[in-house]
Amino acid sequence: MRKLTFGMNVTLDGYIAAPGDDLGWSGGDGPDESANDELFQWWSDRVAATATALYGRKLWEAMSSHWPTADQRPGATKAEIDYARRWRDMPKVVFSSTIDKVDWNTRLVSGDPVAEITRLKTENAGPMDVVGATLAAAAMRAGLIDEYVLVTHPVLVGAGTPFFTALDSWVKLSLVETRTFPGGILLTRYETRR
Secondary structure: OOOEEEEEEEEOOOEEEEHHHEOHHHOOOOOOHHHHHHHHHHHHHHHHHOOEEEEEHHHHHHHHOOHHHHHHOOOOOHHHHHHHHHHHHOOEEEEOOOOOOOOOOEEEEOOOHHHHHHHHHOOOOOOEEEEOHHHHHHHHHOOOOOEEEEEEEOOOOOOOEEOOOOOOOOOOEEEEEEEEEHHHEEEEEEEEOO
């Protein structure tokens, strides 16, 4: 069975986006640029190791508006070029009933995401990442997520889009990795205990 991971940058108070979908707290404007370089490389390596990424519409639109051609922009760094190529080459599935076309090695699913994710998990293929809060929430409630990766930034935003959704029952987890990045950013990785 394929492993499904939900991983995102998150604020210390548990949000993946501040109100208005503001992601400024996770960007490259901090005092320690090396933290951003090291963390960006970690995310890029994660994309390279992911067999399939499952996107909700909102995050798909944000990613697909930038990364498909980011390697062709003037001044693109080697890391940005590598990430763009990895992202473009990685198979992706977008779950949406409001768009009718996707590009960049992507397949569109307009039906029940839980049924399709359940089916994908039975395939004999590599690991999958679920990307986007709404899609991840559906997978969480259905008990489909095998691993949670939180990259916690030392900032409080007070409100926004939460990493975790409300659940009907407890989910027990085991800590399997921690890593500290410069600037006080902490990665924690948990596996679901079944």
